[in-house]
Amino acid sequence: MTIRLLFASLLPLPLLVHAGPAADFVSASRLPLLEALSAESVVVDADKQPLRQQQDRLLPLDTAEQPSGDVKKLFINNRMRVLIANALAAHQLVSQQVDVRLRTAQQL
Numbered sequence: 001m002t003i004r005l006l007f008a009s010l011l012p013l014p015l016l017v018h019a020g021p022a023a024d025f026v027s028a029s030r031l032p033l034l035e036a037l038s039a040e041s042v043v044v045d046a047d048k049q050p051l052r053q054q055q056d057r058l059l060p061l062d063t064a065e066q067p068s069g070d071v072k073k074l075f076i077n078n079r080m081r082v083l084i085a086n087a088l089a090a091h092q093l094v095s096q097q098v099d100v101r102l103r104t105a106q107q108l
Contacts, residue, residue, distance in 0.1 A: 030087075031091055032052070032061055033050060033061045033062075034084060034087050034088050034091065035088070036050070036052040036061055037074075037076065037080075037084045038081075038084050038085065038088055040076055041053050041054065042061070042073075042074040043058065043067075043071040043072060043073050043074060044071065044072055044074055045067035045068050045069055045070070045071050046067075046068050046069025046070060047068050047069070049062050049063070049067070049068070050062055050074070051067055051071065053071075053073075058071065089104050089107065089108055092104040093105065093108075
C-alpha cells in the first residue's frame with residue numbers, strides 16, 4: 001500500500017520538469033573548456049583556475065584573468081578522454097551548422 005502511494009505521488013513529477021532549448025546548451029560557457037580539454041592544452045594555477053595554454057600564452061577558461069602562482073599541466077587519462085569526446089559530441093549534435101551535426105552523427 002505504501003509503495004503504491006509513493007508511486008502515485010511521483011506520477012506528476014514529469015509535469016514539473018522543463019528542459020531549456022538546445023541553443024542554450026550549445027552556447028554554454030563550458031564549450032571552450034571541453035575543446036581545450038580535448039586538445040589537452042589545459043593548465044591550472046595555484047587557485048585551481050583552468051587556463052588554456054597556446055604556445056607561450058595562457059588564456060583564461062574561467063573567471064581568472066591572470067594565473068596566480070605556478071601553473072601545472074592537467075593530465076587526462078583514457079576514461080576522461082572518452083567522457084570529454086562524448087560531451088563535445090553532445091554539443092556538436094545540437095549545433096546550428098548542418099555539416100557539423102552530420103559529421104558528428106557519422107562519427108558516432
